[in-house]
Amino acid sequence: MATMRDVAERAGVSIATVSFVVNNTKPVSAATRERIEAAMAELGFQRNVVARALASRRTRILAMAYPALEHRLGAAGMGFVTSAARRAAERGYHLVVWPVGNDAAELSDLVGQGLVDGVVLMEVLLRDARVDALVASRLPFAMIGRTENPAGLPHVDIDFDVTVEDALTYLHQLGHREVAFVTEGEPRATFRLYGPKVRAERAFERGCAERGLEALMVECEQHAAAGRETAREILARHPGTTAIMIMNEHAASGVLSGAIRSGVRVPDDMSLLSIVTTRDMGAMADPVLSIMRSPGEELGTLGVDLLIGQLEGEPMPEPRLLPCVLEPGESTAPAPGR
Amino acid sequence: MATMRDVAERAGVSIATVSFVVNNTKPVSAATRERIEAAMAELGFQRNVVARALASRRTRILAMAYPALEHRLGAAGMGFVTSAARRAAERGYHLVVWPVGNDAAELSDLVGQGLVDGVVLMEVLLRDARVDALVASRLPFAMIGRTENPAGLPHVDIDFDVTVEDALTYLHQLGHREVAFVTEGEPRATFRLYGPKVRAERAFERGCAERGLEALMVECEQHAAAGRETAREILARHPGTTAIMIMNEHAASGVLSGAIRSGVRVPDDMSLLSIVTTRDMGAMADPVLSIMRSPGEELGTLGVDLLIGQLEGEPMPEPRLLPCVLEPGESTAPAPGR
Numbered sequence: 037m038a039t040m041r042d043v044a045e046r047a048g049v050s051i052a053t054v055s056f057v058v059n060n061t062k063p064v065s066a067a068t069r070e071r072i073e074a075a076m077a078e079l080g081f082q083r084n085v086v087a088r089a090l091a092s093r094r095t096r097i098l099a100m101a102y103p104a105l106e107h108r109l110g111a112a113g114m115g116f117v118t119s120a121a122r123r124a125a126e127r128g129y130h131l132v133v134w135p136v137g138n139d140a141a142e143l144s145d146l147v148g149q150g151l152v153d154g155v156v157l158m159e160v161l162l163r164d165a166r167v168d169a170l171v172a173s174r175l176p177f178a179m180i181g182r183t184e185n186p187a188g189l190p191h192v193d194i195d196f197d198v199t200v201e202d203a204l205t206y207l208h209q210l211g212h213r214e215v216a217f218v219t220e221g222e223p224r225a226t227f228r229l230y231g232p233k234v235r236a237e238r239a240f241e242r243g244c245a246e247r248g249l250e251a252l253m254v255e256c257e258q259h260a261a262a263g264r265e266t267a268r269e270i271l272a273r274h275p276g277t278t279a280i281m282i283m284n285e286h287a288a289s290g291v292l293s294g295a296i297r298s299g300v301r302v303p304d305d306m307s308l309l310s311i312v313t314t315r316d317m318g319a320m321a322d323p324v325l326s327i328m329r330s331p332g333e334e335l336g337t338l339g340v341d342l343l344i345g346q347l348e349g350e351p352m353p354e355p356r357l358l359p360c361v362l363e364p365g366e367s368t369a370p371a372p373g374r
Numbered sequence: 375m376a377t378m379r380d381v382a383e384r385a386g387v388s389i390a391t392v393s394f395v396v397n398n399t400k401p402v403s404a405a406t407r408e409r410i411e412a413a414m415a416e417l418g419f420q421r422n423v424v425a426r427a428l429a430s431r432r433t434r435i436l437a438m439a440y441p442a443l444e445h446r447l448g449a450a451g452m453g454f455v456t457s458a459a460r461r462a463a464e465r466g467y468h469l470v471v472w473p474v475g476n477d478a479a480e481l482s483d484l485v486g487q488g489l490v491d492g493v494v495l496m497e498v499l500l501r502d503a504r505v506d507a508l509v510a511s512r513l514p515f516a517m518i519g520r521t522e523n524p525a526g527l528p529h530v531d532i533d534f535d536v537t538v539e540d541a542l543t544y545l546h547q548l549g550h551r552e553v554a555f556v557t558e559g560e561p562r563a564t565f566r567l568y569g570p571k572v573r574a575e576r577a578f579e580r581g582c583a584e585r586g587l588e589a590l591m592v593e594c595e596q597h598a599a600a601g602r603e604t605a606r607e608i609l610a611r612h613p614g615t616t617a618i619m620i621m622n623e624h625a626a627s628g629v630l631s632g633a634i635r636s637g638v639r640v641p642d643d644m645s646l647l648s649i650v651t652t653r654d655m656g657a658m659a660d661p662v663l664s665i666m667r668s669p670g671e672e673l674g675t676l677g678v679d680l681l682i683g684q685l686e687g688e689p690m691p692e693p694r695l696l697p698c699v700l701e702p703g704e705s706t707a708p709a710p711g712r
Contacts, residue, residue, distance in 0.1 A: 095487070099470070104456055118442055121473040130484060132437070133471035135459040146468060149433070151489050260657040286654065289627070293660035316624065319598040320658060322631035 039081075046075035097130045098343060099152040101143055101166065104135035106224065107159045108258050110285050111314040115332025116180055116339075120156060123340040129153075131340070138226055140165035147173045154343045156180060160191075161229040178342040180335055181231050186355065190346065192338045194312065194331060195357035196232060200239035203281055203311050203328055206362055208247055211374035212279035212307060215244070216270050218263070218291055220284045221255030232312065236283050252277070256287045263290020264297070271298050278306055278371045285313040289321040292367065303369035310367075312360055323366035331358040377419075384413035435468045436681060437490045439481055439504065442473035444562065445497045446596050448623045449652040453670025454518055454677075458494060461678040467491075469678070476564055478503035485511045492681045494518060498529075499567040516680040518673050519569050524693065528684065530676045532650065532669060533695035534570060538577035541619055541649050541666055544700055546585055549712035550617035550645060553582070554608050556601070556629055558622045559593025570650065574621050590615070594625045601628020602635070609636050616644060616709045623651040627659040630705065641707035648705075650698055661704035669696040 040058065044051045049068060056062040057072045064072070075081070100120055102109065109117075117133060124131035132152070136142040138159075143166050147155065153176065157166060160181030167189070170177040179191035207215055217240045219233055227233070237253060244251035252274055256266040266287065270277055280295070282288045288310040292302060300306045302323060310318055311328035318325035338356055345353065378396065382389045387406060394400040395410045402410070413419070438458055440447065447455075455471060462469035470490070474480040476497075481504050485493065493508060498519030505527070508515040517529035545553055555578045557571055565571070575591060582589035590612055594604040604625065608615055618633070620626045626648040630640060638644045640661060648656055649666035656663035676694055683691065 095489075097484075097487075097489070104452075105460060109452055114442075114447055117473065122443060125480070130480065131473065132484075133473065135455065135469065135471065142463070142468065146435075146470075149435075151433075151435070259654045286658075289658040289660075296660065316597045320624075320627040322627075322634065322660070 042079055043072060043075045043081050046079060047071045094347075095151060095153055096128065097132060097152045098124050098154050098156060098340065099132050099134045099146070100156045100158060101134045101136050102158045103138045104133075106138050106226075107230075108286060110258075111317045112285055112312055112330040112332050113158075115314060115330060116158060116336040119333040119336030120180075120340045123337040124344075127340070127344050129340075129344065131156075136166075138164070138166065140169040144169045144173070147175055153347050154178070156339050156343055160231050161226055162231055162234060163229055176343060176346040178339050178346070180339040182355075183231070190342045190352065190355070192335050192342060192356045192358070194232065194335065195359040196235035197239045198357075198359035199311060199328055200236050200281075201243050202359060202362060203309055204240070204243040204247070207279045207281065207307060207309060207368070208249075210279075210307065210368065211371035213249060213371070214252070214274065214276045215249060215279045215281060216252040216254060216274060216277050218254050218256050218266055218270075218280060218282040218284055218287065220258055220287075222257070232283070236311075240281075256284055256291075258284060258286040260287060260290030260293070263287030263292075264294030267291045267294025268298055271295065271300065279368075280306065280308050282308065282310045283312050285310060285317050288313065288317070288325060292321050292323075292325065303367050305372055307369055307371070308367040315363060318363070318365050321367070326365040326368040327363050328360035329363050330360055334358055380417055381410060381413045381419050384417060385409045432685075433489060433491055434466065435470060435490045436462050436492050436494060436678065437470050437472045437484070438494045438496060439472045439474050440496045441476045442471075444476050444564075445568075446624060448596075449655045450623055450650055450668040450670050451496075453652060453668060454496060454674040457671040457674030458518075458678045461675040462682075465678070465682050467678075467682065469494075474504075476502070476504065478507040482507045482511070485513055491685050492516070494677050494681055498569050499564055500569055500572060501567055514681060514684040516677050516684070518677040520693075521569070528680045528690065528693070530673050530680060530694045530696070532570065532673070533697040534573035535577045536695075536697035537649060537666055538574050538619075539581050540697060540700060541647055542578070542581040542585070545617045545619065545645065545647060545706070546587075548617075548645065548706065549709035551587060551709070552590070552612065552614045553587060553617045553619060554590040554592060554612060554615050556592050556594050556604055556608075556618060556620040556622055556625065558625075559595055570621070574649075578619075594622055594629075596622060596624040598625060598628030598631070601625030601630075602632030605629045605632025606636055609633065609638065617706075618644065618646050620646065620648045621650050623648060623655050626651065626655070626663060630659050630661075630663065641705050643710055645706040645709070653701060656701070656703050659705070664703040664706040665701050666698035667701050668698055672696055 040051050040054045044054045056064050121131040155177040157179045160179050162184040182191045182193050241251045256262050310325045312330045313327050318327040378389050378392045382392045394402050459469040492514035495517045498517050500522040520529045520531050579589045594600050648663045650668050651665050656665040
């Protein structure tokens with residue numbers, strides 16, 4: 037394969053001048069440019085990305101690191117991926133998805149290969165080895181999510197405090213005084229550090245304490261059958277419960293059908309509110325679930341902008357936290373007797 | 375950045391000898407190897423993949439091309455992605471996902487950059503510009519799916535003929551004589567060429583003709599609200615229908631709730647069978663949907679093996695077609711009056 041050196045020799049110019057043309061980094065006279073381009077054509081010089089990456093260290097490829105084997109990608113997650121891909125394309129970049137693990141080894145390996153200009157990190161843990169690896173690599177990155185102390189690290193995220201507070205306010209105003217919170221449960225130890233879960237649980241505890249309510253929280257695996265079992269458990273152990281808030285979109289319809297099969301009328305006897313999910317997921321249940329809609333589309337776009345901004349030398353924007361937005365469906369109503 | 379030439383000069387050996395060590399392509403004496411490795415360490419020579427890609431044209435990265443912006447990725451689709459990622463890792467490769475469009479331009483762009491050793495192509499159309507681009511690129515590839523005439527092209531796919539025939543046999547044996555088939559509908563013209571849809575529709579028409587049944591087919595957008603509307607339409611226009619077969623996992627639970635809301639008892643008055651989906655998706659509905667389970671896990675693994683086999687010079691295996699497997703739930707029963 038022809039190199040820039042070969043092109044320089046053929047065109048009778050310096051390698052630096054060839055580089056200016058190949059990478060479009062400095063203006064070159066029209067006559068010189070023509071000579072260089074003719075030499076490239078004669079020699080079959082390929083301006084491919086591998087060669088350009090060596091020369092300019094830029095590929096215009098962005099990686100979205102998503103631990104798909106460890107965290108089930110649902111409808112809300114897909115909103116991040118598709119909006120990020122769309123935004124990258126709009127700005128002249130390719131987005132690729134790396135389904136790499138949470139342990140940072142595979143991420144480090146891929147990052148070390150110099151194939152991408154930057155990384156958008158998804159499903160961030162409060163203490164996340166992948167963040168350390170990215171900081172060490174000096175590769176630009178942006179988090180959709182955040183570590184325990186994300187100050188100084190570029191990130192956007194769901195505002196779990198506001199989301200849970202809004203959800204509790206809504207249910208409280210409907211008269212509910214015994215509210216259970218169903219979260220995602222997983223055997224992996226790292227899941228105890230999963231930011232969305234920890235932040236939402238803390239916000240729920242705080243919101244319940246402020247209102248003088250008991251904070252009943254139940255973990256549930258991410259599938260419908262587990263949701264059914266969880267509904268039965270809540271009804272058996274906490275028969276006074278009149279509302280269930282669910283942050284586990286794969287189990288939400290199961291919680292609903294579990295309650296209904298136990299003889300509970302939704303929403304007359306029991307309200308259900310599925311948070312951090314999509315309208316489509318809510319509509320798959322019957323009655324249609326009231327939801328707090330994930331701002332996945334907005335955050336996927338903002339996350340990519342945050343990364344490209346660094347690559348293109350734009351001033352670093354402030355971190356952004358966006359809450360989920362309430363979209364009432366058919367599964368919430370005033371508490372019984374109100 | 376230090377080059378192999380710099381390393382060769384420092385170590386007093388030929389560039390070819392450095393290359394043998396870097397790429398592990400030929401045995402080199404221990405003494406020479408030590409000299410070269412010392413020179414690399416002194417010069418900070420990076421064995422990164424970009425350099426290796428230039429030298430050996432191998433990155434051990436495989437791309438899975440999935441048109442995520444054009445075709446909604448559901449639970450069945452995720453089965454392909456996660457199993458392919460797992461299989462690639464088992465065999466010492468990285469799998470990355472390219473959410474590129476069906477129009478082949480972005481795929482050609484990425485392929486031309488020489489960053490991956492091969493491509494697994496998903497959501498194949500009967501006539502697919504991406505296949506032409508891959509053939510022209512000479513990059514090894516494997517299809518999960520297939521074109522109209524895939525002979526000679528490495529592929530694995532769902533056996534839609536057997537899947538639909540098995541589904542029809544099951545419903546027919548339960549006594550159903552008026553069976554509607556709900557498929558995916560999309561405004562894009564290319565969707566008329568979407569292999570799974572075309573093959574399943576043809577198999578349904580053939581199976582109905584052989585049994586002397588009318589082949590009622592209805593397209594439906596890929597979300598639950600559209601499924602509800604479709605159920606109402608079928609009941610209004612074809613009130614004799616006693617079974618609905620659905621190949622549209624995002625709409626399936628909507629078809630069910632649409633039927634129930636129209637006053638139909640499932641499965642007493644009407645049977646529902648959701649095909650090419652997962653057990654989890656079926657369990658999200660109430661009653662739990664009877665399904666034909668997608669062999670996504672198996673095909674993701676086989677597709678990656680088919681690609682790596684080419685890269686590693688293994689004999690090309692035969693194309694494999696696997697049917698979906700019936701898993702009865704609570705939504706199918708003998709036809710009314712049987």
